Amino acid sequence: MSSTQVKDALNRPLRDLRISVIDRCNFRCQYCMPAEVFGPDFVFLPKEELLSYEEIERLAHIFVELGVEKIRLTGGEPLLRKELPTLVDKLSQIEGLKDIGLTTNGVLLPKHAKALKDAGLKRVNISLDSLKDELFGEINGRNVGVGPVIKGIKAAKDAGLGVKLNMVVKKGLNDQEILPMAKFCKENELQLRFIEYMDVGSTNGWRMDEVVTKKEIYNTLKEHYLLEPVDPDYFGEVAKRYRYKGTDVDVGFITSVSESFCSSCTRSRLSANGQLYTCLFNGDGHDIKKFIRSGVTDQEIKQYVTDIWNKRTDRYSDERTDETRKNRKKLEMSYIGG
Structure with a gap:
């Protein structure tokens, strides 16, 4: 097997690495509610438990040698x-x-966007689940309105960064915001990703009847807009994309509940405290931090990662049932990011 293209038994190459650089967040989201768990008294990791920048850089070099082409920095925030x-x-x-991207709530982008662009960042994914101040404040748990996020979006665009908005849609909470969000993004030439409300972690009280499926969202949009399908840019692209006819603006759907994509998943995740995960829905990580701090060589790390990836059998979204959902240990989004 070539060391420059790691594939598992299901022929899924390792192409995409998400790196959580911090476990601290200044918003909650629909995945890491409730407030009594992730409130102001939540205890975060001490600095020595986090991977250092030097360790992240070393691991990134190794992952790129194994075939990774895209890295996205996540959190927390x-x-x-x-x-x-x-x-x-x-x-x-x-x-x-x-490609280097960043997932953020956008609030601190006016301060950092230009420096990040100058350093080599190419794009940002910004979470925005509503355009209504009161509802958005309820979701983020800090009573922060939409204004600071809009300023962050503008700062990113002014800095020359690509901007994509992520909206998690939860029935009975913000599903009425689908059309306003689509209109806002179309008019401002922003890519939008509607994300099905997923059973990530065990603290958000997820229920299947709160999921708004891609089909439902698509049908809502189709009543108001002409949409045409867009071919995937690469193998393993998660979003199912469409373009507003007559424009260059696209809208996409992340469908891990209604239309799973385990068979084409090319993504691995590295948590802030050095746990390597091969699936967002699998809480059993591999302690790569302890391994790399034991004095091993780059070649030994490369073999360690290769063995983990080649032996993966993660197919949670394909196999999701009430029984597996209840009995499987899963990651909390606050620890690993999007």
Whole structure:
């Protein structure tokens, strides 16, 4: 097997790495509710438990050698990690890495967007689940209105970053915001991703009857807009994309509940405290931090990652049932990001 393209038994290449640089967040989201768990008294990791920038850079080099082409920095809220542009600059110099992105709530982008762009960041994914101040404040748990996020979006665009908005749709909470969000993104030429409300973690009280499926959202949009399908840009692209006819603006759907995509998943996740996960729905990580701090060589790390990826059998979304949902240990979104 080529060391530059790791594949598992289901022929899924390792192409995409999500790196959580911090476990701290200044918003809650629909995945890491309730407030009594993730409120102001929540205890976060001490600094020594986090992977250092040097360790992240070392691992990134190895993952790129194994076939990774895209890295996205996540959290918690990654912009709370000090000197983040320094890490982006280190990653941008890795030969073979084609794309560096960032998932954020957007509030700190007016302060950091230009420095991140100058360091080599290419795009940001910004979470925005409503355009109504009161509802958005309820969702984020900090009573923060939409205004600071809109300012973050503008700062990112002004800095030359690509901008994509993520909206998790939950029935009975913000499903009435589907059309206003679509209108806002179309008029402002922003990519929008509608995300089905997923059973990530065990603390958000997820129920299947609160899921608004891609088909339902698509049918709502189709009543008001002409949509045409867009071919995937690459194998393993998660979003099912459409374009507003006559424009260059697209809208996509993340369908891990209604239309699973386990068979084409090319994504691995590295938590802030150095746990390597091969599936967002699998809470059993591999302690790569302990391994790399034991004095091993890069080649030994490469073999360690290769063995983990090649032996993966994760197919949670394909196999989702009430029984597996109740009995399987799953990641909390607050620890691993999107």
